[in-house]
Amino acid sequence: MHRGLLPATTERRSLFDRLIELVSPGPDSREELIETLADAEHRELIPPESRAMLEGVIRMADMTAGDVMVAEPHMDLLDITAPYDELLALVIETGHSRFPVFEGQRENVIGILMAKDLLKLQRAPELNLRTLLRPAVFVPESKGLNELLRDFRSNRNHLAIVIDEFGNTAGLLTIEDVLEEIVGEIEDEFDEADAENGIYTLADGSHRVAGDTEIEAVNHAFAVSLPHDEFDTIGGLVADALGRVPRRGESVGVGGLDFQVMLTRGGAVRWFKVTRAVEAGTP
Template sequence: MRLESRAGSDKRSLFERVVEFLSPGPDSRAELIETLADAEQREVIAPDSRLMLEGVIRMADMIAGDVMVAAPRMDLLDIDAPYDELLALVIETGHSRFPVYEGQRDSIIGILLAKDLLKLQRAPGLNVRTLLRPAVFVPESKNLNELLRDFRSNRNHLAIVIDEFGNTAGLITIEDVLEEIVGEIEDEFDEIQSDEGIYTLADGTQRVAGDADIAVVNHALGVELPDDAFDTIGGLVAHEHGRVPRRGETVAIGGLSFTVLLTRGGAVRWFKVAPTAREPGA
């Protein structure tokens, strides 16, 4: 009985080795992604699981500069601003954390939590500087995998991204990193999306999905963007720009400016669209 058991065990082991030899595993990330797609098609994994796994794989090649909010679009607080002005910006943006600068916007001196600002109501004589928390600075080239580990180990949710010259390039949050894995994270401040991926924001501009059809955008905004070579807005903007634009970058096409609000998986998820400013005398 023991001999038969061992023989059966050896046969199974040999069979597994033969299968592995005839059907080797993926040798590259592209093949691994294809394997995941095949697993989804055969209903081995759910579609959401495949997307998350692909996000983890792609994130290994991404750096902070790929997903950061560019410096011109950062919502900052001036350390010398009056309390009412600070409170108004906190309420308007709905963020929970704010970089604070002194003098020039590039001079970040700390991070202020929105909840800490309320302490000034109970103690008006309190100095805002005493409420600041240390700012974390990371290079633009920092790998997202490493950054996520740092966020988790340091219990920090926001970092200031600096370029090779030490200047402020932007900021990145733990939510920005996680969205590369799980997709866009909606919160209570996010608008409800329309079926066509286009809707009007409070300031009169439009929020347009990167995969929105050009024909639909033309009809909704009353423009005539070319749709003979590309089907989606994201494809058209990437072509005109020469590459997929990063978060915070703006591309002007056909009298409209397309500012990237969110990227995911190497593509633009959302644009903020507004008419381009006309030059004086035009």
């Protein structure tokens, strides 16, 4: 009986030995670990997507809520005293699933409203909006993302209000924002050799443009004449044309170009997909 187990045990030890050889002598720092992952990708031991995700997890260990929050001026909040139609219009316009609700001043957040709960008021107008609010979770700017992600998973509150050292509202953070620090790195993977001033050519002939790309660089790349007297970056120009920071998936036409938001972070656009606007009458 023992003799029959020997081959399996030997095989397990052999596999363990091979794993030791793979990581030995082992990285001594976080940066060395990241370099080891890059080497593993180069040797085709792990696919690029896995390497990027693992690197995102490692880098997230040093990040705090203040690093990735949506800043307070860009927060979408609901006023507890606003009429139902006004609340519903904002919910539809923004497309969020959760909203901080304030009373009096924006700083005074009294709870969180789920968008789906707002429909209960339509079916039963006698309900009080306050009864539909869920408790707001407040976290300091210094709270680590790893710890915050554990909290989100354990308490099922997927939105937190971030406060500064003086107890004032600094911004908000969702579980999607935290996870984006992991998977968002995949979306940001581009060969720098193919880039010119933050502008990348995609396989379909469109372009991916960083939100902080200078307007003059966009003008040169697309042979257009976007104004650059008031704004330096394309993200600022597009936000001004729309009247607010555009949200992921939104498209805005400016100066003969269509800017579709591909990725946002920290209340600003990280990447646009840019195509030339189709002129009226064009088949």
